[in-house]
Amino acid sequence: MSATPLSIALVDDQALVRAGLVALLERQGIQVAFEAESGEELIQHLARQPVDLILSDIRMPGMDGIAALRMLRASGNATPCVFLTTFDDSELLLAACDAGAQGFLLKDAAPEDLQDAIVRAASGESLLQPVSTAPVRARYRYHAEDAPLALFSQREVAVLRLMAGGYSNKEIARSLFLAEGTVKNYVSAILEKLDTRDRTRAVLKAITLRII
Incomplete structure (x- = not known):
């Protein structure tokens, strides 16, 4: 500076x-x-x-x-x-x-x-x-073959951002005025689209691919 x-x-x-x-x-x-x-x-x-x-x-x-x-x-x-x-x-x-x-x-x-x-x-x-994206993008890299399998809806992106902030399904449901079961379905869809097995990898991949 x-x-x-x-x-x-x-x-x-x-x-x-x-x-x-x-x-x-x-x-x-x-x-x-x-x-x-x-x-x-x-x-x-x-x-x-x-x-x-x-x-x-x-x-x-x-x-x-x-x-x-x-x-x-x-x-x-x-x-x-x-x-x-x-x-x-x-x-x-x-x-x-x-x-x-x-x-x-x-x-x-x-x-x-x-x-x-x-x-x-x-x-x-x-x-x-709730997440600072630049340091994560600088640390983790993904290639073209890691692109999402399908486009994300606005609601899925909202869920992803709250996942990035460490929110539980229950907390996400309360924040977005959704049923907890609905949030679980969104999380499952997100993991499938990003071809990942867990939330942490999903968030890291979403950040590096500039989805969030």
Whole structure:
């Protein structure tokens, strides 16, 4: 990391939250170039002032964080984005990934975890809770013949992400509002598609093949 502090855009509709984050980030040597309270305001500011990274809430009145990021990506803006949210929701994580986010953290994350996510995302890595994918991809490699036997549904990807976080079938069922038996069926289908015998190998293979 260079001596020049990272410059970020901070987006949250709550002024007190922004004030707390500004104080925290400045203590960590990260410069908040501007604040915005909506997706619309973020887009307007970025047109005038580029930054190294966007740190944004997901759910906001008006244009939310994901909608704003989709618009930015569609316009060719590739500024890395880390989303903060109070919602531990795998569907939000999937939506964040699909929109082009590099990071996804809960607002109760430790300050050092937030700093780490910002630095890594700004340098081009992905850090999405519950699993940091880049280190796993760097360690494990698969070849073309290891490609999935069939495409994955959005629900199967959601189950895979929770498997990656160490969630049990019971916990996955509660998180996704499914019956535990239904989750077991999803897990069996996932193992079959990835041609693996256990959950750990399935998760590692899914990460390296960029399924999650």
